[in-house]
Amino acid sequence: DQQVKQNSPSLSVQEGRISILNCDYTNSMFDYFLWYKKYPAEGPTFLISISSIKDKNEDGRFTVFLNKSAKHLSLHIVPSQPGDSAVYFCAASAPTSGTYKYIFGTGTRLKVLA
Amino acid sequence: EPEVTQTPSHQVTQMGQEVILRCVPISNHLYFYWYRQILGQKVEFLVSFYNNEISEKSEIFDDQFSVERPDGSNFTLKIRSTKLEDSAMYFCASSERGDLDPGYTFGSGTRLTVV
Numbered sequence: 520d521q522q523v524k525q526n527s528p529s530l531s532v533q534e535g536r537i538s539i540l541n542c543d544y545t546n547s548m549f550d551y552f553l554w555y556k557k558y559p560a561e562g563p564t565f566l567i568s569i570s571s572i573k574d575k576n577e578d579g580r581f582t583v584f585l586n587k588s589a590k591h592l593s594l595h596i597v598p599s600q601p602g603d604s605a606v607y608f609c610a611a612s613a614p615t616s617g618t619y620k621y622i623f624g625t626g627t628r629l630k631v632l633a
Numbered sequence: 634e635p636e637v638t639q640t641p642s643h644q645v646t647q648m649g650q651e652v653i654l655r656c657v658p659i660s661n662h663l664y665f666y667w668y669r670q671i672l673g674q675k676v677e678f679l680v681s682f683y684n685n686e687i688s689e690k691s692e693i694f695d696d697q698f699s700v701e702r703p704d705g706s707n708f709t710l711k712i713r714s715t716k717l718e719d720s721a722m723y724f725c726a727s728s729e730r731g732d733l734d735p736g737y738t739f740g741s742g743t744r745l746t747v748v
Contacts, residue, residue, distance in 0.1 A: 555739075562741045564739070565736030565737065568736060608675075608676060621676075621678060621737075625674065625675040
């Protein structure tokens with residue numbers, strides 16, 4: 520049951536250009552969405568989040584857009600830098616018993632070319 | 634910056650053996666989690682733990698799995714009788730507040746290889 524889908528397993532972008540990573544979800548109960556970045560041999564690192572009451576959240580070079588009607592969110596990185604090369608996971612959550620359990624997508628490997 | 638520490642980084646075990654994966658969460662965090670990632674697949678929730686008891690567990694977290702906070706700093710995941718399909722990266726995570734945090738802090742993981 521893939522409640523969170525990242526349909527692009529990989530993406531290559533030239534340095535300085537915009538990277539757009541996409542994520543779709545099926546569960547309308549999800550009310551909180553996050554993006555994590557993961558380097559090899561490290562755990563996922565929190566990047567940016569968005570609540571379902573918003574449609575956009577920006578933090579420096581990173582912007583997350585949420586389209587609730589389409590059950591779609593995207594992460595924009597601009598400008599992309601070689602250090603952004605990593606696997607990006609979209610995650611979603613619905614509040615249960617006071618703790619947030621995250622459902623992760625399968626990840627998109629971003630490669631930023633110098 | 635505070636870190637979640639996991640040991641060992643890599644463990645190889647024989648099928649049927651018990652393993653204990655160790656985690657030291659961030660000291661003022663109250664909510665603890667285990668996730669796993671089978672190679673090439675997504676990160677999957679196993680269990681959440683708060684106030685010395687399990688808050689929620691997934692269907693993956695069957696009777697072979699248990700978690701414990703044996704003292705004030707460690708949080709452990711035990712697999713009683715490992716199977717080949719338990720081979721995965723196991724990530725521990727912690728958060729200060731379970732319902733308001735924007736995200737967890739993950740450890741760097743323990744790679745478990747069952748042979």
